[in-house]
Amino acid sequence: MKVKTGILGATGTVGQRFIELLSKHPQFIIHSVGASSRSAGKKYSEATKWKITGDIPEQVKNMIVKECKAKLFGDCDVIFSGLDSDVAGEIEMEFLKADLVVFSNAKNYRKDPMVPLIVPTVNPSHFNLIPHQRSIHTLKKGFLVTNSNCSTTGLVVALKPLQEAFGPLETIIVQTMQAISGAGYPGVSSLDIFDNVIPFISGEEEKMEYETLKILGDLNSDQTECKLLDSTNISATCNRVPVIDGHTECVSIKFKNQPSPTPQEIVNVLDSYVSEAQQIGCHSAPNKCIIVRHDDDRPQPRLDRNNGNGYSVTIGRVRKCNVFDIKFTLLVHNTILGAAGSGILNAEIALAKGLLKTQ
Ligand SMILES: NC(=O)C1=CN([C@@H]2O[C@H](COP(=O)(O)OP(=O)(O)OC[C@H]3O[C@@H](n4cnc5c(N)ncnc54)[C@H](OP(=O)(O)O)[C@@H]3O)[C@@H](O)[C@H]2O)C=CC1
C-alpha cells in the first residue's frame, strides 16, 4: 500500500517539484494538495502557473486545491510543506499539533533545537530526536522535520565526508552563485537579473552560517537536542545570478589537523562517500552522493544540475588553496536536493526507520 501524501504550497516553485517527483514515486501517492485561499477551490491546473518541463502530471491536474487546514489533510500519512515562510510557521505547527507528520522546506523551525534539520545524504542520525519531540508535544505518530536552505544543502554534502575523514574543519569560506528559481515565482524580476549579478540575498548568508553548524553537529547524549559545532568558523557570501536552476558555490577550507590532506586525498574521500540513505536502499538516493569532475571547467549548472536525478552534488576544481588548505567548486540542484527532493528522501529514510505509520 502506498503512503498517502499531502503537499502544502503545492502551487509554488518547490510545490511543483514535489508534484513532479511524487507523481512517479513507487512508495508515495499524491492524495491532497493545498495552497492559499487565492488557489483553494480551484482545479490544480487552473490555480498553478506550471514551470517545470513537461505537463502537469495527469493524476494531479483535476485535484481541487484545499486550504492548508490540518482537518482537511487528516487522512494523509505524510505532509510535505513548500509553504512561503510568512505562513509556514503557524500552519506547520497546526499540522504537527494535529499529530501529522510534516517535512518542511521553510526556515521557520530550522533553529528549534528539538526539530531535526536533516539533509538526507548527510545527517539522518538526527531523526533520533523524534521520540523526544513527540513526548514534548504529546504526539503518537506526528513529528516535524525540516530540510535545510538550498545553498547549505550543497555545502554540507561536501563537508561531511571531509569532516569524517580528516577531523574538525577550522575555517570555511563559501561564495555562492544562486539560481533564480531559489527566489520562488515570480521571484526576481527579469529587469533586475538579466545581464546582471545581484550581490545580496536576504538572510541567506546567516542561514548558511548557522545551518551548517547544526547539520554537522551531534545530538546530545540523551538525544534531546542538537549541539552546534562550536569549533568551526564559517563565512558565506551569497549572490543571485541569471541561471534558472542550480546553485554554484566556491568553497575554501582550513583543517584543524595539520598537515592538511592533499587535493588527491580530498578527491578520493569525496568520490568514495556513501551515505546511509544509499546503504538502506532508499529509492531516491543517488548512486553517488558526490560526483567529482576532473575537467577544468566543471561543474556547470546547465550540464551538471541533473546529475543523480538532481540528488547528487557535483564537485570540481579541487586544488590547493594558498591562504587556507584546499578549495573547490560545487553545484547543487536547488529545488531537488536543495528542497523538494530532500523532503522526499527524508521521508523515505523515515519510512525505512519505521517512523511512518500508514493508515
Ligand atoms: N525555491 C527554492 O529553491 C527553495 C525554497 N525553499 C523554501 O520553500 C518554501 C517555498 O518556496 P517557493 O516554492 O520558492 O515559493 P513560492 O512563492 O513559489 O510558493 C509559495 C507557496 O506558498 C503558498 N502560500 C502563500 N501564502 C499562503 C497562505 N497564506 N496560505 C497557504 N499557502 C500559501 C502559495 O500558494 P498560492 O499559489 O495560492 O499563492 C505557494 O503554493 C519557502 O519557505 C522557501 O523559503 C527552500 C529551499 C529552496
Ligand SMILES: N[C@@H](CC(=O)OP(=O)(O)O)C(=O)O
Ligand atoms: N534563499 C534561497 C531559497 C530559499 O527559499 O531558502 P530558505 O528555504 O532557506 O528560505 C534562494 O534564494 O536561493
